[in-house]
Amino acid sequence: MIRAFAPILAAGLILVAQPARADDIADAIAEAQKAYAAGDLSGAKQSLDVASQLLAQRSADGLAKFLPPVPPGWTAGETETDAAAAAMFGGGLIARREYSKGSAEVTVQIITQSPIIAQMGAMFSSAQMLGAMGKVFRHQGRTAVLTKEGTIQLMSGGTLVMIEGSGSEADKRAFLNAIDLAAIEKAGG
Incomplete structure (x- = not known):
């Protein structure tokens, strides 16, 4: 009877014997914990910084799903997501994609978790300040x-949407x- 189950037992032991593969984020956190336990504060900080960057990259990738699909007649470049690219906005997350149709180009950027959002929040709460920037309008209950x-x-919410390029206002x-x-x-954006 045991011989009949031997292949199944062996397969189960192989599965049990191999540790589950953690992702890069969990690995970096585990490395930080090890370094901290060993008294290596510099190593712990470096590993936590890596984990933080990896988390930001994964969050930026998730942000890309909110970019518009490619409209009929348009083509689009690759979606760019990068927490580091948002550094020019003071940090945070950014998802960006360029679309084109003939000579018209439109770039859509979605920026979140950035200090610039708080700075721009004051501007968006003042119609006069926005009016000095250009033409104010309402869209889905938002200014x-x-x-x-x-x-x-x-x-x-906590997200800035920017749409720019040579495309028309209607585009x-x-x-x-x-x-x-x-x-x-x-x-959460």
Whole structure:
């Protein structure tokens, strides 16, 4: 009877004997814990910094799902997600994609968890300040602005949406319409 189960037992032992593969984030946290326990504060900090960066990258990748799909007749470049790219905005997460149709180009950026959001929040709470930037309008119950340079900017919760490029205002508004702002807010942005 034991011989009949021997292959099954052997397979089970092989599965049990092999540790489950942790992801890079868990590995970096475990390395930080080891370093901390050994009194290596510098090593612990470095491993936690790596874990933090990996978490930011994964969060930025998740942010990309909120970018608009490619409309009929348009083409799109690769989606760019990078926590480091948001450094020019003071940190945070950014997802970005360029779309083109003939000579028209539109770039959509979604930025969240950035200190610039707090700074811009004051501006978006003042219609007069926005009016000095360009043409103010309402979109899905939120205030937006079409700047004098032709960029649409909209704050949605803790997220800044920017749509720019050589495309027409109608093109940019169509891209804005394709963004699920409620879903971004629900996800914590």
